[in-house]
Amino acid sequence: MSQLSSKHLLGIKDLTREDIQLIFETADNFKDVINRPIKKVPSLRDITIANVFFENSTRTKLSFELAEKRLSADVINFSASGSSVKKGETLLDTVNNILAMKVDMIVMRHSSPGAPHFLSNHINANIVNAGDGTHEHPTQALLDTYSMRERVGDLEGKNVAIIGDIIHSRVALSNIFALQKLGANVMICGPATLVPKYISSFGVKVVSDVRQALEWCDIANVLRIQLERQQIKYFPSLREYSLYFGVNKQLLDSLNKEIVIMHPGPINRGVELTSDVADSHHSIILDQVENGVATRMAVLYLLASVA
Amino acid sequence: MQKRLLLNNKHLSITISRLCHQLIENHQAFENTVLIGLQPKGVYLAERIKSKLEEIIQKPIEIGYLDITFYRDDFRRREEPLTPNETKIPFIIEDKNVILIDDVLYTGRSVKSAMDAMSAFGRPAKVEFLALIDRIHSRHIPVEANYIGKQVNTVFSQKVLVELTEQGKKEDKIWLIDKSKS
Numbered sequence: 001m002s003q004l005s006s007k008h009l010l011g012i013k014d015l016t017r018e019d020i021q022l023i024f025e026t027a028d029n030f031k032d033v034i035n036r037p038i039k040k041v042p043s044l045r046d047i048t049i050a051n052v053f054f055e056n057s058t059r060t061k062l063s064f065e066l067a068e069k070r071l072s073a074d075v076i077n078f079s080a081s082g083s084s085v086k087k088g089e090t091l092l093d094t095v096n097n098i099l100a101m102k103v104d105m106i107v108m109r110h111s112s113p114g115a116p117h118f119l120s121n122h123i124n125a126n127i128v129n130a131g132d133g134t135h136e137h138p139t140q141a142l143l144d145t146y147s148m149r150e151r152v153g154d155l156e157g158k159n160v161a162i163i164g165d166i167i168h169s170r171v172a173l174s175n176i177f178a179l180q181k182l183g184a185n186v187m188i189c190g191p192a193t194l195v196p197k198y199i200s201s202f203g204v205k206v207v208s209d210v211r212q213a214l215e216w217c218d219i220a221n222v223l224r225i226q227l228e229r230q231q232i233k234y235f236p237s238l239r240e241y242s243l244y245f246g247v248n249k250q251l252l253d254s255l256n257k258e259i260v261i262m263h264p265g266p267i268n269r270g271v272e273l274t275s276d277v278a279d280s281h282h283s284i285i286l287d288q289v290e291n292g293v294a295t296r297m298a299v300l301y302l303l304a305s306v307a
Numbered sequence: 308m309q310k311r312l313l314l315n316n317k318h319l320s321i322t323i324s325r326l327c328h329q330l331i332e333n334h335q336a337f338e339n340t341v342l343i344g345l346q347p348k349g350v351y352l353a354e355r356i357k358s359k360l361e362e363i364i365q366k367p368i369e370i371g372y373l374d375i376t377f378y379r380d381d382f383r384r385r386e387e388p389l390t391p392n393e394t395k396i397p398f399i400i401e402d403k404n405v406i407l408i409d410d411v412l413y414t415g416r417s418v419k420s421a422m423d424a425m426s427a428f429g430r431p432a433k434v435e436f437l438a439l440i441d442r443i444h445s446r447h448i449p450v451e452a453n454y455i456g457k458q459v460n461t462v463f464s465q466k467v468l469v470e471l472t473e474q475g476k477k478e479d480k481i482w483l484i485d486k487s488k489s
Contacts, residue, residue: 002390029391033377038427041377071377305383 007306008120008127009299011136012177020181024146026298027291034070034293044073047304049105050098053130054080054091057109059265059289060130060140064107067296076103091115092122099123105303108132126303131170139299140264141174143292145182147284148219150291151260156183161213163189164223164245164272165234167196171223171264176202189213191245193234194225210245214252219260222247222272238271248274252282260284313440313459313467314481322456323352326437327359329454330406337368339432340404345421346374346392349409351473352439356408371396373407375420394424401429406454410469412438415450440467440481459483 004019012020033041049068053061061077068075078098095106105126108116113135120127131137149155160179166172166188179186180203187205188195189212200206207213214220225241235241252259261273261282269275278285314322334340337360344353350372357370376391407421418436425431439456445463461467464487470476 003387026391029374029377029393032394033427036427037429040427042423043377043382046383301377305385305387 004302004306007303008116008129009138009303010116010120010127010129012138012141012174012181013136015138015181017181020142020145020178023142023295023298023302024149026302027142027146027294030070030297030301031291031294034290034297040070040072042072043301044068044071044304047071047104048074048076048102049107049300050076050078050103051130052078052095052098052106052108054108054110054115055131057130059292060109060137063289063292064128064130064139064296067293067300068107070293071297071300073105073300076101091119095119095123099125105300126306128299128303134168134170134173136174136177137170138174138178139292139296140171141178142299143288143295144171144175144221144262144264145178146295147262147288147291148184148260149182150287151284152218154183155179158184158219159187159217160184160219160221161187161189161217162221162223163210163213163247165194165225166190166199166223167194167234168226169223171221175221176204187213187216189245191235191241210247211251211255214247214255214259215257217259219262220247221262221264223264224266225268225271238268242271246270246272246274247277249276249280252277252280258282262288264288309485310468311483311485312480313457313483314479316479319439319456319479319481322439323355323359326454326456327356327363330356330360330437331363333435334404334406336364336366339402340406341369341371341398341400342406342408343371343373343396343400343421343425345407345409345417346372346376346394348469348471348474349407351471352410353408354473356437369398371398371400373421373424375417375424378420378424380416380420396428399429400425400431402432404433404435405431406435406437408437410438411440411442411467412436412450412452412455413442413445413467414447416447418450419448439469442467457481 005016107128107130109130110132113133115132116127116129162172176186188199189207263285267278342353344350357368360368372395374392374394376389435453437454438452441455441458442461443458466484468482468484470480
């Protein structure tokens with residue numbers, strides 16, 4: 001197979017295992033491209049892409065923009081703050097206005113789960129979901145699983161623990177779908193208040209002891225505590241959270257095993273991860289960032305070829 | 308479908324040998340010259356030429372593989388996207404003489420894309436092109452090969468099929484296929 005099964009990337013749930021493998025194989029080639037002296041190819045020379053971000057973002061937006069530019073696409077950026085959205089313009093009106101400027105693809109981040117799905121029913125352009133509320137963040141899951149595969153090989157039968165603030169995370173859900181499609185076993189670990197009750201219905205193990213999770217897993221994907229999404233107190237203090245759910249060097253050393261540590265960033269240093277873990281040989285956090293550009297190039301390239 | 312054999316095992320070997328002697332005439336000891344095969348089948352051919360050249364001049368010759376998928380000008384105009392192959396150029400091509408090698412020269416568009424792709428690795432001193440089969444009178448752009456294995460006059464409905472042992476075939480055979488006749 002050399003074509004994606006969908007013209008949009010709305011979530012990992014909609015992708016097949018073959019789609020994910022195709023994205024990985026294409027990303028391998030783009031990783032080679034971005035490590036050359038001239039890091040650019042002309043593949044998307046005639047394509048215009050709009051990055052429509054209704055929510056703040058640093059690395060995802062930069063990563064998409066770089067991926068688009070490395071593929072020679074024309075890029076326009078839109079941020080909700082300082083735009084007509086503040087004057088009450090609807091999502092559909094905003095996007096239709098952007099499309100009237102002859103845009104071929106839309107990369108969208110929105111605080112409402114399902115916003116890109118809604119859009120895909122109304123417009124013709126290819127849509128890439130760059131995060132919709134607490135629902136999915138498919139390109140993050142792709143770059144995460146790509147980075148895991150790069151470090152430990154085939155993910156079939158591997159144990160992956162997702163640790164931290166699951167309830168507010170869009171990364172967790174997309175990661176669960178991607179890992180299961182690739183044959184990995186998934187464990188969720190976090191305080192009961194930050195783990196949704198329905199999560200075990202996805203066929204994942206759920207524990208609340210971080211040591212137990214680390215002893216079980218080959219890879220620990222540690223998630224950020226999303227304080228900005230928390231309207232109420234989910235745990236007494238950051239200090240207590242770091243004491244019970246933080247990953248530190250002492251804990252890792254006591255396990256006496258090789259373990260891969262990941263984090264989608266930005267890290268609350270000293271809370272989810274201590275600096276000596278985040279910057280250690282266990283960590284592949286910066287590989288995740290590098291692979292983000294290559295996997296996003298692969299997604300954009302493959303979607304552009306699906307009419 | 309009608310098939311006509313253009314080159315068999317023996318003829319291909321003679322042709323490669325002749326091409327190698329032509330290359331040596333122009334590049335002597337290959338001190339500043341490298342070979343780059345175009346993925347996928349140009350690579351097999353380039354490897355054979357490298358072996359033959361090394362056998363004759365008794366010196367190692369540098370070789371690279373170049374994939375042109377991301378540089379093609381027919382992206383989004385095909386039914387399906389092309390699956391890329393590996394690019395592996397483990398040397399600097401800046402100021403080198405580069406010999407691009409491919410199996411078939413048809414419209415010339417692949418060669419143009421290859422030159423675009425190659426520019427990501429530096430500015431060569433000189434670029435030459437070697438094609439095993441040259442389909443004459445079929446060019447879309449003004450590209451010609453410096454070294455040619457065999458010239459054939461073809462029409463649009465015909466295709467050159469290259470079968471090599473490296474692909475798992477029993478023996479090397481280069482065919483001219485007429486797609487319009489069943």
